[in-house]
Amino acid sequence: MFFIGKYEVSGEVLKKELGEEKFTNMSPQFQQMLGKTYSSQFTFVSDLKAVFSAINDSIVQVYSIDAKVASEIAGKASDNVYKKQLVESYFSEDEEVANWRKEQLLSYTGWMEDKSYESSEALTAQLEQSITQINAAIARTRGYDSYKVGDLTASITKASNTGHVAKNPWLWLLLAIIIPISGALIYMLPRLKTTHSGIKNNHIFHNALTSRGWLGIFLGTFLILFYVVLYWYPEYMTTWIVMVDPVSKLLSGFPASRWFLYGFLYTIAILVMGIRMLIKYRHSPYQMARTVSVMFFQLSFAFIIPEILVRLNQPYMDLKNMWPLDYSFFFDYKINEKLQAGTFGIFMLGWGIALFAIGVPLFTYLYGKRWYCSWVCGCGGLAETLGDPYRQLSDKSLSAWKFERFSVHGVLVFAVVMTIGVLYSYFSDSQTLAGVNTASLRSVYGFTIGSVFAGVIGTGFYPLMGNRVWCRFGCPLAAYIGIIQRFKSKFRITTNGGQCISCGNCSTYCEMGIDVRWYAQRGQNIVRASCVGCGVCSSVCPRGVLNLENRDSKGRLNQPVLIGNDSFGVRS
Structure with missing residues:
Protein backbone atom coordinates (compact mmCIF):
# COMPACT_ATOMS: atom_id res chain seq x y z
CA MET A 1 0.00 0.00 0.00
CA PHE A 2 3.03 2.31 0.27
CA PHE A 3 3.17 2.38 -3.53
CA ILE A 4 -0.54 2.66 -4.33
CA GLY A 5 -1.89 6.16 -4.77
CA LYS A 6 -2.33 9.23 -6.92
CA TYR A 7 -1.82 12.72 -5.52
CA GLU A 8 -3.03 16.12 -6.62
CA VAL A 9 -2.85 19.09 -4.26
CA SER A 10 -5.34 21.93 -4.69
CA GLY A 11 -5.75 25.39 -3.28
CA GLU A 12 -8.77 24.24 -1.29
CA VAL A 13 -6.73 21.50 0.40
CA LEU A 14 -3.89 23.88 1.29
CA LYS A 15 -6.32 26.51 2.56
CA LYS A 16 -7.98 23.96 4.82
CA GLU A 17 -4.75 22.46 6.19
CA LEU A 18 -2.74 25.68 6.56
CA GLY A 19 -5.47 28.21 7.23
CA GLU A 20 -6.50 30.97 4.86
CA GLU A 21 -4.02 33.58 6.15
CA LYS A 22 -0.98 31.31 5.96
CA PHE A 23 -2.07 29.97 2.59
CA THR A 24 -2.30 33.52 1.25
CA ASN A 25 1.20 34.32 2.52
CA MET A 26 2.72 31.05 1.28
CA SER A 27 0.82 30.47 -1.95
CA PRO A 28 3.76 31.60 -4.16
CA GLN A 29 5.94 28.79 -2.75
CA PHE A 30 3.21 26.22 -3.42
CA GLN A 31 2.42 27.52 -6.88
CA GLN A 32 4.63 24.99 -8.65
CA MET A 33 2.69 22.08 -7.09
CA LEU A 34 -0.87 23.30 -7.65
CA GLY A 35 -2.73 21.32 -10.30
CA LYS A 36 0.15 18.87 -10.76
CA THR A 37 -0.65 15.13 -10.60
CA TYR A 38 1.83 12.80 -8.88
CA SER A 39 1.85 9.03 -9.29
CA SER A 40 4.46 8.56 -6.54
CA GLN A 41 3.90 9.64 -2.96
CA PHE A 42 7.68 9.80 -2.47
CA THR A 43 8.02 12.51 -5.12
CA PHE A 44 4.96 14.34 -3.80
CA VAL A 45 6.28 14.33 -0.21
CA SER A 46 9.75 15.40 -1.36
CA ASP A 47 8.33 18.45 -3.15
CA LEU A 48 6.16 19.34 -0.14
CA LYS A 49 9.12 19.20 2.25
CA ALA A 50 11.19 21.35 -0.10
CA VAL A 51 8.47 24.03 0.03
CA PHE A 52 8.32 23.99 3.84
CA SER A 53 12.12 24.14 4.02
CA ALA A 54 12.12 27.28 1.82
CA ILE A 55 9.40 28.83 3.99
CA ASN A 56 11.40 28.13 7.17
CA ASP A 57 14.54 29.67 5.67
CA SER A 58 12.70 32.90 4.91
CA ILE A 59 11.15 33.03 8.42
CA VAL A 60 14.49 32.43 10.15
CA GLN A 61 16.08 35.14 8.03
CA VAL A 62 13.45 37.66 9.17
CA TYR A 63 13.25 36.82 12.90
CA SER A 64 16.79 35.73 13.82
CA ILE A 65 18.72 37.89 16.32
CA ASP A 66 22.24 38.95 15.43
CA ALA A 67 24.91 37.72 17.84
CA LYS A 68 26.32 41.26 18.18
CA VAL A 69 23.17 42.22 20.13
CA ALA A 70 24.62 40.35 23.12
CA SER A 71 27.73 42.53 23.32
CA GLU A 72 25.74 45.71 22.73
CA ILE A 73 23.35 44.93 25.61
CA ALA A 74 26.19 43.77 27.90
CA GLY A 75 28.10 46.98 27.17
CA LYS A 76 25.29 49.02 28.72
CA ALA A 77 25.11 46.96 31.93
CA SER A 78 26.14 48.72 35.14
CA ASP A 79 28.80 46.73 37.03
CA ASN A 80 28.06 43.76 34.73
CA VAL A 81 24.69 43.19 36.43
CA TYR A 82 21.94 41.99 34.12
CA LYS A 83 18.62 43.88 34.18
CA LYS A 84 15.61 43.27 31.99
CA GLN A 85 15.44 47.03 31.35
CA LEU A 86 18.57 46.62 29.19
CA VAL A 87 16.62 44.44 26.74
CA GLU A 88 13.50 46.59 26.88
CA SER A 89 15.44 49.75 26.05
CA TYR A 90 17.41 48.03 23.27
CA PHE A 91 14.22 46.90 21.46
CA SER A 92 12.32 50.12 22.09
CA GLU A 93 10.70 50.49 18.67
CA ASP A 94 7.08 49.31 18.42
CA GLU A 95 7.38 46.89 15.51
CA GLU A 96 6.19 43.26 15.21
CA VAL A 97 9.61 41.65 14.65
CA ALA A 98 11.34 43.79 17.28
CA ASN A 99 8.63 43.06 19.84
CA TRP A 100 8.91 39.33 19.18
CA ARG A 101 12.68 39.44 19.63
CA LYS A 102 12.29 41.41 22.86
CA GLU A 103 9.70 39.01 24.31
CA GLN A 104 11.83 35.99 23.46
CA LEU A 105 15.01 37.43 24.94
CA LEU A 106 13.19 38.50 28.11
CA SER A 107 11.72 35.01 28.44
CA TYR A 108 15.05 33.26 27.95
CA THR A 109 16.96 35.57 30.29
CA GLY A 110 14.40 36.02 33.07
CA TRP A 111 16.43 33.78 35.39
CA MET A 112 19.43 36.13 34.99
CA GLU A 113 17.70 39.15 36.59
CA ASP A 114 20.01 41.01 39.04
CA LYS A 115 22.73 38.43 38.51
CA SER A 116 26.25 39.85 38.63
CA TYR A 117 28.94 38.61 36.24
CA GLU A 118 32.72 38.73 36.62
CA SER A 119 33.18 40.68 33.41
CA SER A 120 31.38 42.12 30.44
CA GLU A 121 32.68 39.18 28.39
CA ALA A 122 31.04 36.68 30.77
CA LEU A 123 27.68 38.51 30.52
CA THR A 124 28.05 38.68 26.74
CA ALA A 125 28.72 34.94 26.55
CA GLN A 126 25.60 34.17 28.60
CA LEU A 127 23.46 36.43 26.40
CA GLU A 128 24.94 34.88 23.25
CA GLN A 129 23.94 31.45 24.56
CA SER A 130 20.35 32.64 25.01
CA ILE A 131 20.31 34.20 21.54
CA THR A 132 21.60 30.95 20.05
CA GLN A 133 18.76 29.05 21.75
CA ILE A 134 16.18 31.56 20.47
CA ASN A 135 17.48 31.36 16.91
CA ALA A 136 17.49 27.56 17.04
CA ALA A 137 13.83 27.62 18.14
CA ILE A 138 12.56 30.05 15.47
CA ALA A 139 11.39 27.24 13.21
CA ARG A 140 9.40 25.81 16.12
CA THR A 141 7.95 29.08 17.44
CA ARG A 142 7.41 31.04 14.21
CA GLY A 143 7.72 28.51 11.43
CA TYR A 144 7.51 24.76 10.98
CA ASP A 145 9.76 22.46 12.97
CA SER A 146 10.29 18.85 11.92
CA TYR A 147 7.25 17.70 13.94
CA LYS A 148 4.95 20.33 12.41
CA VAL A 149 6.33 19.64 8.95
CA GLY A 150 5.71 15.93 9.44
CA ASP A 151 2.12 16.48 10.59
CA LEU A 152 1.31 19.03 7.89
CA THR A 153 2.96 16.99 5.15
CA ALA A 154 1.03 13.93 6.29
CA SER A 155 -2.31 15.77 6.42
CA ILE A 156 -1.78 17.43 3.03
CA GLU A 337 -7.42 22.36 26.80
CA LYS A 338 -8.96 20.84 29.93
CA LEU A 339 -9.53 24.17 31.69
CA GLN A 340 -11.24 25.58 28.60
CA ALA A 341 -13.52 22.53 28.34
CA GLY A 342 -15.44 23.57 31.45
CA THR A 343 -16.63 21.33 34.26
CA PHE A 344 -15.87 18.01 32.60
CA GLY A 345 -12.42 19.19 31.54
CA ILE A 346 -11.64 20.24 35.12
CA PHE A 347 -12.87 16.82 36.28
CA MET A 348 -10.41 15.20 33.82
CA LEU A 349 -7.56 17.25 35.25
CA GLY A 350 -8.55 16.39 38.82
CA TRP A 351 -9.10 12.73 37.94
CA GLY A 352 -5.63 12.44 36.43
CA ILE A 353 -3.99 14.04 39.47
CA ALA A 354 -5.99 11.91 41.92
CA LEU A 355 -5.18 8.73 40.00
CA PHE A 356 -1.40 8.99 40.42
CA ALA A 357 -1.42 10.81 43.78
CA ILE A 358 -4.08 8.74 45.59
CA GLY A 359 -5.07 5.79 43.39
CA VAL A 360 -1.58 4.43 42.82
CA PRO A 361 -0.51 4.32 46.53
CA LEU A 362 -3.87 2.95 47.67
CA PHE A 363 -4.35 0.21 45.05
CA THR A 364 -0.68 -0.76 45.11
CA TYR A 365 -0.83 -1.17 48.88
CA LEU A 366 -3.91 -3.38 48.57
CA TYR A 367 -3.12 -5.38 45.42
CA GLY A 368 0.48 -4.70 44.43
CA LYS A 369 1.74 -3.61 41.06
CA ARG A 370 -0.46 -6.10 39.26
CA TRP A 371 -3.64 -3.98 39.63
CA TYR A 372 -2.34 -1.69 36.89
CA CYS A 373 0.56 -3.34 35.05
CA SER A 374 -1.21 -6.68 34.45
CA TRP A 375 -4.90 -5.78 34.52
CA VAL A 376 -5.31 -2.23 33.15
CA TYR A 390 8.54 -13.93 23.61
CA ARG A 391 8.40 -13.79 27.42
CA GLN A 392 11.10 -16.49 27.70
CA LEU A 393 13.64 -14.18 26.00
CA SER A 394 13.93 -11.77 28.96
CA ASP A 395 17.43 -11.59 30.38
CA LYS A 396 17.64 -13.16 33.87
CA SER A 397 21.28 -12.26 34.53
CA LEU A 398 22.47 -10.26 37.53
CA SER A 399 23.99 -7.62 35.25
CA ALA A 400 20.61 -7.12 33.53
CA TRP A 401 18.95 -6.61 36.92
CA LYS A 402 21.57 -4.03 37.94
CA PHE A 403 21.10 -2.14 34.67
CA GLU A 404 17.32 -2.38 35.04
CA ARG A 405 17.35 -0.62 38.43
CA PHE A 406 19.54 2.18 37.11
CA SER A 407 17.60 2.56 33.85
CA VAL A 408 13.97 2.53 35.02
CA HIS A 409 14.56 4.78 38.03
CA GLY A 410 16.70 7.10 35.91
CA VAL A 411 13.76 7.57 33.53
CA LEU A 412 11.50 8.33 36.51
CA VAL A 413 13.92 11.04 37.72
CA PHE A 414 14.09 12.43 34.17
CA ALA A 415 10.26 12.55 34.03
CA VAL A 416 10.06 14.38 37.37
CA VAL A 417 12.70 16.96 36.38
CA MET A 418 11.08 17.50 32.98
CA THR A 419 7.63 17.95 34.56
CA ILE A 420 8.98 20.45 37.13
CA GLY A 421 10.46 22.45 34.26
CA VAL A 422 7.22 22.33 32.28
CA LEU A 423 5.11 23.49 35.25
CA TYR A 424 7.62 26.22 36.10
CA SER A 425 7.37 27.58 32.56
CA TYR A 426 3.58 27.34 32.64
CA PHE A 427 3.17 29.36 35.84
CA SER A 428 6.09 31.79 35.42
CA ASP A 429 5.97 32.39 31.64
CA SER A 430 9.72 31.78 31.60
CA GLN A 431 11.19 29.46 28.98
CA THR A 432 14.22 28.54 31.08
CA LEU A 433 14.82 27.03 34.51
CA ALA A 434 18.33 27.49 35.90
CA GLY A 435 19.50 28.30 32.39
CA VAL A 436 18.01 25.14 30.87
CA ASN A 437 15.41 25.56 28.14
CA THR A 438 12.33 23.70 29.36
CA ALA A 439 10.92 23.26 25.85
CA SER A 440 14.14 21.52 24.81
CA LEU A 441 13.98 19.34 27.93
CA ARG A 442 10.42 18.38 27.03
CA SER A 443 11.42 17.69 23.44
CA VAL A 444 14.37 15.51 24.47
CA TYR A 445 12.19 13.46 26.82
CA GLY A 446 9.48 13.03 24.18
CA PHE A 447 12.00 11.87 21.59
CA THR A 448 14.24 9.61 23.68
CA ILE A 449 11.72 8.16 26.13
CA GLY A 450 8.26 8.70 24.64
CA SER A 451 9.22 7.64 21.11
CA VAL A 452 12.51 5.74 20.89
CA PHE A 453 12.32 3.85 24.19
CA ALA A 454 8.58 3.29 24.60
CA GLY A 455 7.82 2.63 20.93
CA VAL A 456 10.78 1.63 18.79
CA ILE A 457 12.64 -0.36 21.46
CA GLY A 458 9.74 -1.14 23.78
CA THR A 459 7.71 -3.00 21.14
CA GLY A 460 10.13 -3.56 18.27
CA PHE A 461 12.46 -5.54 20.52
CA TYR A 462 9.82 -8.11 21.61
CA PRO A 463 11.36 -10.85 19.43
CA LEU A 464 14.88 -9.91 20.58
CA MET A 465 14.72 -9.07 24.31
CA GLY A 466 11.33 -10.32 25.49
CA ASN A 467 7.93 -8.75 25.84
CA ARG A 468 8.44 -6.36 28.76
CA VAL A 469 11.45 -4.34 27.59
CA TRP A 470 9.69 -1.00 28.13
CA CYS A 471 7.95 -2.03 31.36
CA ARG A 472 11.16 -3.40 32.81
CA PHE A 473 13.78 -0.87 31.72
CA GLY A 474 11.96 2.36 30.85
CA CYS A 475 8.43 2.88 32.20
CA PRO A 476 8.47 5.66 34.84
CA LEU A 477 5.04 4.65 36.14
CA ALA A 478 6.28 1.08 36.64
CA ALA A 479 9.21 2.50 38.63
CA TYR A 480 6.88 4.63 40.76
CA ILE A 481 4.46 1.77 41.47
CA GLY A 482 7.37 -0.64 42.01
CA ILE A 483 8.87 1.48 44.78
CA ILE A 484 5.55 1.38 46.65
CA GLN A 485 5.16 -2.37 46.05
CA ARG A 486 8.66 -3.11 47.30
CA PHE A 487 8.30 -1.28 50.61
CA LYS A 488 4.60 -0.89 51.40
CA SER A 489 2.19 -3.42 49.93
CA LYS A 490 0.19 -6.47 50.93
CA PHE A 491 1.13 -8.27 47.73
CA ARG A 492 3.71 -11.00 47.61
CA ILE A 493 4.32 -14.33 45.86
CA THR A 494 4.73 -17.02 48.48
CA THR A 495 6.69 -20.22 47.84
CA ASN A 496 6.73 -23.75 49.17
CA GLY A 497 10.40 -24.64 48.90
CA GLY A 498 9.86 -28.23 49.98
CA GLN A 499 7.84 -28.93 46.82
CA CYS A 500 10.20 -27.24 44.32
CA ILE A 501 11.84 -29.67 41.86
CA SER A 502 14.04 -26.97 40.25
CA CYS A 503 12.57 -27.46 36.80
CA GLY A 504 13.16 -23.75 36.05
CA ASN A 505 9.84 -23.10 34.30
CA CYS A 506 9.08 -20.15 36.58
CA SER A 507 12.36 -18.35 35.85
CA THR A 508 12.27 -19.16 32.15
CA TYR A 509 8.86 -17.62 31.60
CA CYS A 510 9.19 -14.64 33.94
CA GLU A 511 8.83 -11.69 31.58
CA MET A 512 10.42 -9.27 34.08
CA GLY A 513 13.70 -11.18 34.26
CA ILE A 514 13.31 -12.38 37.85
CA ASP A 515 15.06 -15.62 38.78
CA VAL A 516 11.95 -17.00 40.49
CA ARG A 517 13.51 -20.42 41.02
CA TRP A 518 16.19 -18.88 43.27
CA TYR A 519 13.45 -17.76 45.67
CA ALA A 520 11.39 -20.93 45.33
CA GLN A 521 14.32 -23.21 46.20
CA ARG A 522 14.79 -21.28 49.44
CA GLY A 523 11.12 -20.92 50.36
CA GLN A 524 11.44 -17.15 50.12
CA ASN A 525 8.61 -14.72 49.44
CA ILE A 526 9.11 -12.97 46.11
CA VAL A 527 8.92 -9.26 46.88
CA ARG A 528 10.48 -7.40 43.98
CA ALA A 529 9.79 -3.88 42.71
CA SER A 530 9.80 -5.14 39.13
CA CYS A 531 7.27 -7.98 39.58
CA VAL A 532 4.04 -7.17 37.72
CA GLY A 533 2.07 -10.03 39.28
CA CYS A 534 1.21 -11.62 35.95
CA GLY A 535 1.12 -15.01 37.68
CA VAL A 536 2.61 -16.93 34.75
CA CYS A 537 5.32 -18.32 37.04
CA SER A 538 2.57 -19.92 39.11
CA SER A 539 0.69 -21.08 36.01
CA VAL A 540 3.69 -22.94 34.54
CA CYS A 541 4.77 -24.51 37.85
CA PRO A 542 4.02 -28.28 37.75
CA ARG A 543 4.08 -28.60 41.56
CA GLY A 544 1.99 -25.65 42.79
CA VAL A 545 4.98 -24.12 44.55
CA LEU A 546 4.09 -20.47 43.85
CA ASN A 547 1.02 -18.60 45.06
CA LEU A 548 0.00 -14.95 44.53
CA GLU A 549 -1.32 -13.48 47.77
CA ASN A 550 -2.64 -10.21 49.24
CA ARG A 551 -2.14 -10.55 52.98
CA ASP A 552 -1.14 -8.25 55.83
CA SER A 553 2.15 -6.47 55.25
CA LYS A 554 3.90 -8.28 58.12
CA GLY A 555 6.24 -11.10 57.21
CA ARG A 556 6.83 -10.06 53.60
CA LEU A 557 10.60 -9.80 54.16
CA ASN A 558 13.20 -11.62 56.27
CA GLN A 559 11.71 -15.06 55.66
CA PRO A 560 13.67 -18.20 56.66
CA VAL A 561 15.72 -19.83 53.93
CA LEU A 562 14.80 -23.49 53.48
CA ILE A 563 16.31 -26.67 52.18
CA GLY A 564 13.43 -29.09 51.97
CA ASN A 565 11.49 -28.37 55.14
CA ASP A 566 14.48 -27.39 57.32
CA SER A 567 15.30 -23.73 58.03
CA PHE A 568 18.97 -22.81 58.13
CA GLY A 569 18.93 -19.04 58.23
CA VAL A 570 17.23 -15.78 57.44
CA ARG A 571 17.73 -13.70 54.29
CA SER A 572 16.28 -10.25 53.76
Missing part, protein backbone atom coordinates in the same frame (compact mmCIF):
# COMPACT_ATOMS: atom_id res chain seq x y z
CA THR A 157 -0.64 14.14 1.47
CA LYS A 158 -3.68 12.35 2.91
CA ALA A 159 -6.10 15.05 1.70
CA SER A 160 -4.48 15.03 -1.76
CA ASN A 161 -4.73 11.25 -2.18
CA THR A 162 -7.13 10.49 -5.02
CA GLY A 163 -6.04 6.89 -5.63
CA HIS A 164 -7.80 3.54 -5.35
CA VAL A 165 -7.54 3.24 -1.56
CA ALA A 166 -9.04 6.70 -1.02
CA LYS A 167 -11.98 5.77 -3.26
CA ASN A 168 -12.52 2.29 -1.75
CA PRO A 169 -11.40 2.38 1.92
CA TRP A 170 -13.84 -0.33 3.07
CA LEU A 171 -12.51 -2.73 0.43
CA TRP A 172 -8.93 -2.22 1.53
CA LEU A 173 -9.91 -2.46 5.20
CA LEU A 174 -11.43 -5.84 4.37
CA LEU A 175 -8.34 -6.99 2.45
CA ALA A 176 -5.69 -5.66 4.84
CA ILE A 177 -7.32 -6.08 8.27
CA ILE A 178 -10.53 -8.11 8.39
CA ILE A 179 -9.40 -11.08 6.27
CA PRO A 180 -6.06 -11.46 8.15
CA ILE A 181 -7.97 -11.36 11.46
CA SER A 182 -10.27 -14.08 10.19
CA GLY A 183 -7.25 -16.14 9.16
CA ALA A 184 -5.68 -15.74 12.60
CA LEU A 185 -8.88 -16.89 14.31
CA ILE A 186 -9.24 -19.85 11.94
CA TYR A 187 -5.69 -20.82 12.91
CA MET A 188 -6.20 -20.40 16.69
CA LEU A 189 -9.72 -21.57 17.47
CA PRO A 190 -9.25 -25.26 16.49
CA ARG A 191 -6.74 -25.53 19.36
CA LEU A 192 -9.70 -25.59 21.72
CA LYS A 193 -10.51 -29.10 20.44
CA THR A 194 -7.15 -30.42 19.29
CA THR A 195 -5.21 -29.75 22.51
CA HIS A 196 -5.89 -30.34 26.18
CA SER A 197 -6.06 -27.42 28.59
CA GLY A 198 -2.74 -26.45 30.10
CA ILE A 199 0.21 -24.45 28.83
CA LYS A 200 2.07 -25.94 25.89
CA ASN A 201 5.49 -24.43 25.25
CA ASN A 202 6.81 -27.33 23.19
CA HIS A 203 9.75 -26.47 20.90
CA ILE A 204 9.53 -22.78 21.77
CA PHE A 205 13.33 -22.52 21.75
CA HIS A 206 13.51 -24.34 18.42
CA ASN A 207 11.08 -22.04 16.63
CA ALA A 208 12.62 -19.37 14.38
CA LEU A 209 9.91 -16.92 15.44
CA THR A 210 10.32 -17.29 19.21
CA SER A 211 14.03 -18.02 19.67
CA ARG A 212 15.68 -15.02 17.96
CA GLY A 213 15.69 -16.88 14.64
CA TRP A 214 15.32 -15.32 11.20
CA LEU A 215 11.52 -15.02 11.53
CA GLY A 216 11.84 -13.25 14.88
CA ILE A 217 14.46 -10.87 13.48
CA PHE A 218 12.22 -10.18 10.48
CA LEU A 219 9.22 -9.43 12.72
CA GLY A 220 11.32 -7.24 15.02
CA THR A 221 12.66 -5.30 12.04
CA PHE A 222 9.13 -4.77 10.71
CA LEU A 223 7.90 -3.50 14.09
CA ILE A 224 10.89 -1.16 14.44
CA LEU A 225 10.36 0.25 10.95
CA PHE A 226 6.64 0.65 11.65
CA TYR A 227 7.33 2.79 14.72
CA VAL A 228 10.02 4.82 12.95
CA VAL A 229 7.62 5.66 10.12
CA LEU A 230 4.72 6.28 12.54
CA TYR A 231 6.65 8.72 14.74
CA TRP A 232 8.88 10.55 12.28
CA TYR A 233 7.65 9.89 8.73
CA PRO A 234 3.82 9.71 8.96
CA GLU A 235 3.53 11.25 5.50
CA TYR A 236 4.52 7.86 4.05
CA MET A 237 1.75 6.12 6.01
CA THR A 238 -1.14 8.16 4.66
CA THR A 239 -2.53 5.32 2.53
CA TRP A 240 -2.97 3.25 5.70
CA ILE A 241 -4.57 6.24 7.44
CA VAL A 242 -7.02 6.76 4.55
CA MET A 243 -8.00 3.10 4.88
CA VAL A 244 -9.28 3.56 8.46
CA ASP A 245 -11.06 6.86 7.76
CA PRO A 246 -14.53 5.21 7.82
CA VAL A 247 -13.93 3.72 11.28
CA SER A 248 -12.70 7.06 12.65
CA LYS A 249 -15.68 8.96 11.25
CA LEU A 250 -18.00 6.35 12.72
CA LEU A 251 -16.58 6.88 16.23
CA SER A 252 -15.50 10.52 16.47
CA GLY A 253 -17.01 12.08 13.36
CA PHE A 254 -13.56 13.17 12.16
CA PRO A 255 -11.14 11.72 9.58
CA ALA A 256 -8.45 9.41 10.86
CA SER A 257 -5.02 10.58 11.97
CA ARG A 258 -1.85 8.54 12.37
CA TRP A 259 -2.63 8.21 16.08
CA PHE A 260 -6.07 6.82 15.32
CA LEU A 261 -4.46 4.30 12.97
CA TYR A 262 -1.99 3.36 15.69
CA GLY A 263 -4.71 3.01 18.32
CA PHE A 264 -6.82 0.95 15.93
CA LEU A 265 -3.99 -1.49 15.11
CA TYR A 266 -2.91 -1.58 18.76
CA THR A 267 -6.43 -2.53 19.87
CA ILE A 268 -6.80 -5.13 17.12
CA ALA A 269 -3.50 -6.74 18.18
CA ILE A 270 -4.58 -6.96 21.85
CA LEU A 271 -8.02 -8.37 20.99
CA VAL A 272 -6.82 -11.01 18.51
CA MET A 273 -3.81 -12.10 20.54
CA GLY A 274 -5.98 -11.89 23.67
CA ILE A 275 -8.13 -14.66 22.20
CA ARG A 276 -4.95 -16.67 21.77
CA MET A 277 -4.13 -16.03 25.46
CA LEU A 278 -7.59 -17.18 26.54
CA ILE A 279 -7.12 -20.43 24.63
CA LYS A 280 -3.58 -21.04 25.89
CA TYR A 281 -4.27 -20.25 29.55
CA ARG A 282 -7.83 -21.56 29.75
CA HIS A 283 -6.88 -23.86 32.65
CA SER A 284 -6.21 -20.77 34.84
CA PRO A 285 -9.16 -18.56 35.89
CA TYR A 286 -6.71 -15.87 37.01
CA GLN A 287 -5.01 -15.68 33.61
CA MET A 288 -8.32 -15.61 31.78
CA ALA A 289 -9.70 -12.86 34.04
CA ARG A 290 -6.73 -10.55 33.62
CA THR A 291 -6.62 -11.18 29.86
CA VAL A 292 -10.28 -10.19 29.54
CA SER A 293 -9.50 -7.17 31.73
CA VAL A 294 -6.71 -5.78 29.53
CA MET A 295 -8.82 -6.44 26.42
CA PHE A 296 -11.73 -4.53 27.96
CA PHE A 297 -9.68 -1.54 29.14
CA GLN A 298 -7.88 -1.21 25.81
CA LEU A 299 -11.06 -1.44 23.74
CA SER A 300 -13.18 0.84 25.93
CA PHE A 301 -11.02 3.26 27.94
CA ALA A 302 -8.07 3.59 25.54
CA PHE A 303 -9.85 3.42 22.17
CA ILE A 304 -13.62 3.91 22.03
CA ILE A 305 -14.29 6.32 24.95
CA PRO A 306 -11.62 8.90 23.93
CA GLU A 307 -13.05 8.97 20.40
CA ILE A 308 -16.58 9.45 21.74
CA LEU A 309 -15.30 12.30 23.94
CA VAL A 310 -14.04 14.02 20.79
CA ARG A 311 -17.45 13.59 19.17
CA LEU A 312 -18.94 15.30 22.25
CA ASN A 313 -16.47 18.21 21.87
CA GLN A 314 -14.53 17.18 24.97
CA PRO A 315 -10.73 16.80 25.29
CA TYR A 316 -9.32 13.48 24.10
CA MET A 317 -8.22 11.49 27.14
CA ASP A 318 -7.47 7.90 28.07
CA LEU A 319 -9.01 7.90 31.56
CA LYS A 320 -6.88 4.99 32.74
CA ASN A 321 -3.59 6.62 31.71
CA MET A 322 -1.74 8.87 34.13
CA TRP A 323 1.45 10.78 34.80
CA PRO A 324 4.32 9.90 34.58
CA LEU A 325 3.44 7.29 31.92
CA ASP A 326 1.36 10.02 30.26
CA TYR A 327 4.34 12.38 30.39
CA SER A 328 2.50 15.15 28.50
CA PHE A 329 -0.28 15.36 31.12
CA PHE A 330 1.05 18.66 32.53
CA PHE A 331 2.05 20.21 29.21
CA ASP A 332 0.66 23.73 28.83
CA TYR A 333 -1.62 22.94 25.91
CA LYS A 334 -3.04 19.89 27.72
CA ILE A 335 -3.82 21.90 30.86
CA ASN A 336 -5.35 24.77 28.87
CA CYS A 377 -2.26 -0.82 31.37
CA GLY A 378 -2.29 -0.75 27.55
CA CYS A 379 1.48 -1.23 27.34
CA GLY A 380 1.19 -4.23 29.65
CA GLY A 381 -1.82 -5.46 27.68
CA LEU A 382 0.14 -5.50 24.44
CA ALA A 383 3.10 -7.18 26.17
CA GLU A 384 0.87 -9.87 27.68
CA THR A 385 -0.98 -10.67 24.44
CA LEU A 386 1.10 -9.86 21.37
CA GLY A 387 4.30 -10.33 23.37
CA ASP A 388 3.41 -13.57 25.14
CA PRO A 389 5.34 -15.83 22.69
